[in-house]
Amino acid sequence: MKEIIMFTSSTCPHCKSARAYLEERGYKYTEKNVQLDPVARQEMMSRKMMGVPAFIIGDESVVGLDRAKIDALIDYTVESCPECHHRTRVPKGKGKVKITCKKCTNEFIVHTKIM
Numbered sequence: 687m688k689e690i691i692m693f694t695s696s697t698c699p700h701c702k703s704a705r706a707y708l709e710e711r712g713y714k715y716t717e718k719n720v721q722l723d724p725v726a727r728q729e730m731m732s733r734k735m736m737g738v739p740a741f742i743i744g745d746e747s748v749v750g751l752d753r754a755k756i757d758a759l760i761d762y763t764v765e766s767c768p769e770c771h772h773r774t775r776v777p778k779g780k781g782k783v784k785i786t787c788k789k790c791t792n793e794f795i796v797h798t799k800i801m
């Protein structure tokens with residue numbers, strides 16, 4: 687499943703929204719603060735990304751909190767266990783998938799979109 691890197695700065699309000707969005711969706715991400723981390727700033731500059739928040743999802747880059755684009759690039763969805771609400775990442779495009787909850791071992795079926 688694709689890794690998400692999010693570039694942020696300490697002061698940008700959109701970065702807060704971006705963080706809230708990723709957390710609400712259950713996406714796993716690594717945050718790099720370009721104000722505090724010169725290596726991260728360099729990485730962002732080398733990809734010609736201007737402004738934060740900016741994302742690297744797999745090999746793709748997204749500048750700004752473009753929710754639709756982010757959702758489209760991410761190759762999994764996050765489903766909650768009907769029993770304990772523990773969140774599990776489910777690969778997209780697999781049709782019917784049987785999930786075993788890692789927390790309570792409940793089994794449930796998720797219908798993913800075929801791509």
Ligand SMILES: [Zn+2]
Pocket residue numbers: 767768769770771772787788789790791792
């Ligand atoms: Zn569960």
